[in-house]
Amino acid sequence: EPEVTQTPSHQVTQMGQEVILRCVPISNHLYFYWYRQILGQKVEFLVSFYNNEISEKSEIFDDQFSVERPDGSNFTLKIRSTKLEDSAMYFCASSEQQGGNTIYFGEGSWLTVV
Amino acid sequence: SQQGEEDPQALSIQEGENATMNCSYKTSINNLQWYRQNSGRGLVHLILIRSNEREKHSGRLRVTLDTSKKSSSLLITASRAADTASYFCATATGGGNKLTFGTGTQLKVEL
Numbered sequence: 001e002p003e004v005t006q007t008p009s010h011q012v013t014q015m016g017q018e019v020i021l022r023c024v025p026i027s028n029h030l031y032f033y034w035y036r037q038i039l040g041q042k043v044e045f046l047v048s049f050y051n052n053e054i055s056e057k058s059e060i061f062d063d064q065f066s067v068e069r070p071d072g073s074n075f076t077l078k079i080r081s082t083k084l085e086d087s088a089m090y091f092c093a094s095s096e097q098q099g100g101n102t103i104y105f106g107e108g109s110w111l112t113v114v
Numbered sequence: 115s116q117q118g119e120e121d122p123q124a125l126s127i128q129e130g131e132n133a134t135m136n137c138s139y140k141t142s143i144n145n146l147q148w149y150r151q152n153s154g155r156g157l158v159h160l161i162l163i164r165s166n167e168r169e170k171h172s173g174r175l176r177v178t179l180d181t182s183k184k185s186s187s188l189l190i191t192a193s194r195a196a197d198t199a200s201y202f203c204a205t206a207t208g209g210g211n212k213l214t215f216g217t218g219t220q221l222k223v224e225l
Contacts, residue, residue, distance in 0.1 A: 031211055033211070033212075035213075042215050042216070042217055042218075043157065043202065043204070043213075043215040044215070045212050045213060045214070048211060048212060056212055058212075089154075091156065091157060093157075095211055101162075101211065102147065102159055102162050103147065103159070103211060103213060104159055105149070105156050105157035105158075105159070106156055107155060107156035108155070108156050110154075
């Protein structure tokens, strides 16, 4: 069964450093997403991406964050100047279409900022 | 309260018993999806139910949706120890695919 793959599975970074989390969405999917889950809290929407541009973003997704689809397969989340409170599990997800389609999630990337 | 709240927060049952988890939400939805998450792992999609559907089945899973009460339930029949996980409902509103997740129910199935 096709799946969303994410790398790295776990990254530890120093406060203030930049981090890039990578994702390979399911190949025929057109919509891509990032969510995050701080330990013990709800899964929160960060951003959705379609046709090489952001289609929706949350309040969390400020100038510290950016997303990119640098080639035909990868979808990345860049976090600049990481803060302790950025420590969380970051999930990439994808779906075929918008509005009513199943959203498939990857295994997540644990980010620990020290 | 928030969009997507599950109850109970935690549920402990014996293997073979049925487990029922409930989800309530506040605004009109396009669809509602249930996910499972094993500790520290990814979100596994279980079932999507659209706003014009009332019930869906998948194997041992049965999901109901009552839009008049803005609630959904997930029933796992004949539970197994491997069903031990957290279960989340997530609602999609409007024309987009942004999901709003609930707080989750931690299910423990004991042998």
